[in-house]
Amino acid sequence: xxxxxxxxxxxxxxxxxxxxxxxxxxxxxxxxxxxxxxxxxxxxxxxxxxxxxxxxxxxxxxxxxxxxxxxxxxxxxxxxxxxxxxxxxxxxxxxxxxxxxxxxxxxxxxxxxxxxxxxxxxxxxxxxxxxxxxxxxxxxxxxxxxxxxxxxxxxxxxxxxxxxxxxxxxxxxxxxxxxxxxxxxxxxx
Amino acid sequence: xxxxxxxxxxxxxxxxxxxxxxxxxxxxxxxxxxxxxxxxxxxxxxxxxxxxxxxxxxxxxxxxxxxxxxxxxxxxxxxxxxxxxxxxxxxxxxxxxxxxxxxxxxxxxxxxxxxxxxxxxxxxxxxxxxxxxxxxxxxxxxxxxxxxxxxxxxxxxxxxxxxxxxxxxxxxxxxxxxxxxxxxxxxxx
DNA sequence: GTCTATACAGCGATAGAC
DNA sequence: GTCTATCGCTGTATAGAC
Numbered sequence: 335x336x337x338x339x340x341x342x343x344x345x346x347x348x349x350x351x352x353x354x355x356x357x358x359x360x361x362x363x364x365x366x367x368x369x370x371x372x373x374x375x376x377x378x379x380x381x382x383x384x385x386x387x388x389x390x391x392x393x394x395x396x397x398x399x400x401x402x403x404x405x406x407x408x409x410x411x412x413x414x415x416x417x418x419x420x421x422x423x424x425x426x427x428x429x430x431x432x433x434x435x436x437x438x439x440x441x442x443x444x445x446x447x448x449x450x451x452x453x454x455x456x457x458x459x460x461x462x463x464x465x466x467x468x469x470x471x472x473x474x475x476x477x478x479x480x481x482x483x484x485x486x487x488x489x490x491x492x493x494x495x496x497x498x499x500x501x502x503x504x505x506x507x508x509x510x511x512x513x514x515x516x517x518x519x520x521x522x523x
Numbered sequence: 524x525x526x527x528x529x530x531x532x533x534x535x536x537x538x539x540x541x542x543x544x545x546x547x548x549x550x551x552x553x554x555x556x557x558x559x560x561x562x563x564x565x566x567x568x569x570x571x572x573x574x575x576x577x578x579x580x581x582x583x584x585x586x587x588x589x590x591x592x593x594x595x596x597x598x599x600x601x602x603x604x605x606x607x608x609x610x611x612x613x614x615x616x617x618x619x620x621x622x623x624x625x626x627x628x629x630x631x632x633x634x635x636x637x638x639x640x641x642x643x644x645x646x647x648x649x650x651x652x653x654x655x656x657x658x659x660x661x662x663x664x665x666x667x668x669x670x671x672x673x674x675x676x677x678x679x680x681x682x683x684x685x686x687x688x689x690x691x692x693x694x695x696x697x698x699x700x701x702x703x704x705x706x707x708x709x710x711x712x
Numbered sequence: 713g714t715c716t717a718t719a720c721a722g723c724g725a726t727a728g729a730c
Numbered sequence: 731g732t733c734t735a736t737c738g739c740t741g742t743a744t745a746g747a748c
Contacts, residue, residue: 341731341732355633356548356631356633356634357546357548357630357631357633357634359545359546359548359549360548360631360633360634362722362723362724363723363724363725364722364723364724372731372732372733373732373733373734374724374725375725375726375727375732375733375734375735376731376732376733378724378725378726379731379732380731382725383724383725384724433629433630437630437689438630440622440689440690440692440693441546441622441626441627441630441631441689442545442546442549442630443692443693444544444545444546444549445545445546445549451693454693455693455694458690458693458694481706481709481710482706482709486702486703486706487706489687489690489699489702489703489706490683490703490706490707492686492690493682493683493684493685493686493687493689493690493703494679494682494683494686495682495686496682496685496686496689496690497681497682497683497684497685497686497687497689498678498682498686500626500629500630500682500685500686501629501647501678501681501682501685503629503632504629504632504640504643504644504647505644505647510678513675513678514675514678514679514682517670517671517675517676517678517679518679520670520671521670530713530714551740551741551742552741552742552743553740553741553742561713561714561715562714562715562716563742563743564714564715564716564717564743564744564745565713565714565715567742567743567744568713568714569713571743572742572743573742
C-alpha cells in the first residue's frame with residue numbers, strides 16, 4: 335500500500351500521525367526520519383523548514399476533507415445520513431485516542447505561522463459551511479429539526495465533536511465520543 | 524496584588540498562562556524565569572522537573588474548580604443560573620484567545636506523565652459530576668428540559684464548551700464561543 | 713531561596729559529497 | 731534525492747557558592 339507512495343507523502347503521513355499524537359511541538363524531524371527510514375537532511379529537501387511542513391499538512395487535510403464531503407454528497411441525498419457520515423470522519427482517530435489534525439493545530443495555534451493559522455481557519459469555515467448547508471436542506475425537507483439558526487447549530491455540532499475527541503482521549507474511552515455523537519444525531523430528529 | 528504571592532505561586536501563575544497560550548511543550552523554564560524575574564535554577568528549586576510543575580498546575584486547577592462550584596452552589600439555588608455561571612468559567616480565557624488549562628493538557632496528553640493524566644481525568648470527572656447533578660436537580664424542579672440522561676447531557680455541554688474555545692481561538696473571534704454558549708443555555712429551557 | 717556556571721542531549725537547519 | 735558531517739541554539743537539569 336505505502337509502496338506506491340513517494341517520499342513526500344510518506345513524510346506527510348508520518349508527520350500527521352505525530353501531530354495527532356503529540357502535537358506540532360511534540361515531535362522533531364528526527365522522529366519522522368526514524369519512522370520513514372531516512373535521514374533528517376532528506377526531510378529538509380522536501381520541506382525546507384517545519385513551517386512548510388505544517389502548511390503542507392493542513393493544505394492536504396483540507397483537500398481530503400473537500401473530497402470526502404463531495405463523495406458524501408454524491409452517495410446520499412439523506413440529510414441525516416450526511417450528518418452521520420460527517421460525524422464518522424471525527425470518530426476514526428478516537429479509536430487510537432488520537433485527536434484529529436485540526437484540533438491539535440488549534441491547540442498549538444500560538445506557535446504556528448500566520449499561513450498555517452489562516453488555512454486552519456479556512457478548513458473550519460469549509461466544515462461549518464458544509465454542515466450548515468446540510469442542516470438547512472434537512473430542515474426545509476422536514477427531516478431535521480433544531481432550534482435557532484443553522485449557522486449556530488453547525489457551530490455546536492463541530493464544537494461538540496472536537497470536545498468529544500478531547501474527552502475520549504483524556505479518559506482513554508472511545509465510548510465518551512460515541513455517546514456524544516449519538517446524542518447529537520438523535521437531537522436532530 | 525502579586526506582591527502578596529510567594530515565588531511558587533508566581534511560577535505557577537506564569538506557567539499556567541504559558542500552557543494556556545502555547546501548550547505544555549511550547550514553553551521552557553527560561554520563559555517562566557524571564558517573566559517572573561528569576562533564574563531557571565530557582566524554578567528547579569520549587570519544581571525539580573517539568574513533570575512536577577505539571578502536577579502542581581492541574582492539582583491547583585482542580586482545587587480552584589471545586590472552590591468555584593462550591594461558591595456557585597452557595598450563591599444560587601437556580602439550576603439555570605448555575606449552568607450559566609459554570610459556562611462563564613470557560614468564557615474567561617476566550618477573550619485572550621487562550622484555551623483553558625484542561626483543554627491544552629488534553630491535547631498534550633501523550634507527552635505528559637501518568638500522574639498528570641490521572642489528575643486531568645479526575646478534573647473532568649468532577650466537572651461532569653457537578654454538571655450532571657445540577658441538570659438532574661433542574662429537571663426534577665421542572666426548570667430544565669433536555670432529552671436523554673443527565674450524564675450524556677453533561678458530556679455534551681462540557682464537550683461543546685471545549686470545542687467552542689478552540690473555534691473561538693482559531694477564528695480569533697470570541698463571539699463564536701458566546702454564540703455556542705448562549706445556544707447551550709437556551710436549549711435547556 | 714537564589715544565584716553563577718556548566719553539563720549534556722536534542723532541536724532545526726545547512727554545506728557539500730555522492 | 732539521499733547521504734555524512736556539522737553548526738548554533740535551546741532544552742532540562744545539576745553542583746556548589748552565597
